[in-house]
Amino acid sequence: MALDLTSATDPARLAEFYRDLHRHPELAFQEHRTAGKLAAGLRGAGYEVTEGVGGTGVVGVLRAGAGAGPVVWLRADMDALPVREATGLSYASTADGVMHACGHDLHVTWLMGAAEALAAGRDAWAGTVVVVGQPAEEGGGGAAAMVADGLHERFPRPDVVLGQHAAPGLAGFYPHTPGLTMAASDDIDVVVHGVGGHGSRPESTVDPVVTAAYIVTRLQSVVSREIAASEAAVLTVGAFHAGTGHNIIPAEARLSLNVRTRNGNTREKLLDAIRRTVTGECQAAGCPRPPDIGLSGGYPVTVNDPGTDHRVAETHRRLFGAHTVFDFGPVMGSEDFSLLAPEGVPYDYWYVTTTPPDVWEAAEGEELTERLANVPGNHSPLFAPDLSVLVPGVRTLVSAALTELRHRPGTG
Incomplete structure (x- = not known):
């Protein structure tokens, strides 16, 4: 049975949710409003929700097919940065000196949309989906705080952990790197x-x-x-x-x-x-x-499980076109995403490019690396993802989750 994404990927609804998060950014371990919105949405979709994990973290659990099957975790980080926004957007930050300059508002929106889609289509899969809204990725040790608060003991143990990140680059591409992907x-x-x-x-x-x-x-x-x-x-x-x-x-x-x-x-x-x-x-x-x-x-370094990455990348190729998925190689950015996976549990982490087409075309340079250096990137006060990536970012998460739910025998 195919999964109907219509209700969870309504562009206007996703945009409203995203703009609200962007207007109200919160720093590490202060993500009370953001966490509350995510928790309320998950409850409305039928998830068992636990708040306050590791401070302000949110965990939602949803079982389908009596829970018999693999356990797939989906993660988004929620915190903003101490950056004064200079985008001039109509929905720019209302918090003085605080901005979602790294796309975590996008991550939460994608996660919320994916969670709703998986809940609405639970007849199409069997197993357990665990949604993790993580605080304090920006140097705050949020993943470690959640683990210390019993994340691995209090919730169904994952068979795989999946996540994605907004990145500069012409909107509409989904870079995947098997093995070492972040420093x-x-x-x-x-x-x-x-x-x-x-x-x-x-x-x-x-x-x-x-x-x-x-x-x-x-x-x-x-x-x-x-x-x-x-x-x-x-x-x-x-x-x-x-x-x-x-x-x-x-x-x-x-x-x-x-x-x-x-x-x-x-x-x-x-x-x-x-x-x-x-x-x-x-x-x-x-x-x-x-x-x-x-x-x-x-x-620590982030090292994608090659088998998982190849499967998810192939799913994204079929979904978006072979030309949209490529291996950009390891980057010098860092993440605490890998800490969410218990020892021995595979994980996969990929990117969704978000630069508006007009900004990309206006950037100087002929080569990809030259263009990337001349468009606003993560942590820039001018970072402004194109809203066209809202629906695709939900579909990347949903399709990756379904790929693993249907591939893995699981322990559930």
Whole structure:
């Protein structure tokens, strides 16, 4: 029996839901309104709903065919970013300095539409669908919080976990990468300890601002001079905080670093170089005590199960056309999606391109990579997905879920 997507993929209804989420973005672990809307929609569709998982997470469970069959999890992240929106959209953010600049409002809309479609067509499949609305993907450790709150014990154990992400690129394509698809991420906090004093008497101080500036500069050569060209790595200084006034040399300076790597050896080499560089510069400056260097968070690599990815990609080719699915290769972005899958459980994570055609055509460049560099991407204050992707994004999730529900013997 075929699944009727008509009611759950009404463009006007999806657009209304999406615009409302976009107008009301919420930061990590503050997604109370968003979670409430998702929970209410899931209850209305017949799901057993649990709220407050890992803080603000939502889990919905739906069984069909007496629950005999595989258990498929579908995930969307819900949090927004501390970005001031500059899109000029009629439905732009109403929260000052907060914006859905990474497409998580799209993710929730897609998930809601897919959940409703699967519920409406439950006669067409057998097994269990678990819908996961995850908080705090943006560096907040939301997946880990849900797992720590018993996600893997309180709900049906998955046979497969599926997810997708909005991405820049001409709307209408669905990149799939079997195996390694996203890098690991580590956040490092550094505190440089100096000796504060009056700006007129720098000789009586040890200026941590100057020392931290040397650290920032020297770190720029770590990847280019210590990591082999065949290895991918990124080292970013995301924040530099020091001082309280024009004429006061502060007693400390703080740096926030981020590292992206694709294998453990490169990661350790990069972290060792950071520790050596920071410590060495502080010693050279005569700092009164060693710097504080600590890992404050991070995500593992995301490695799609090849078999699952091939099946889902083939389904998307049949659904949208062979030309719409391609392997873009691993990217240096990072995700905590993989933490939702218990050890040994396969998962698959793909992309839905969302750039409006007029924006794409106006972008400079002939090659794909050149165009991508010249359109607003994730985390940009100008990120504005085309609403034409609302229905296809629901269909990608539904078709992937049905593919796995019908393929896997399951444990349900």
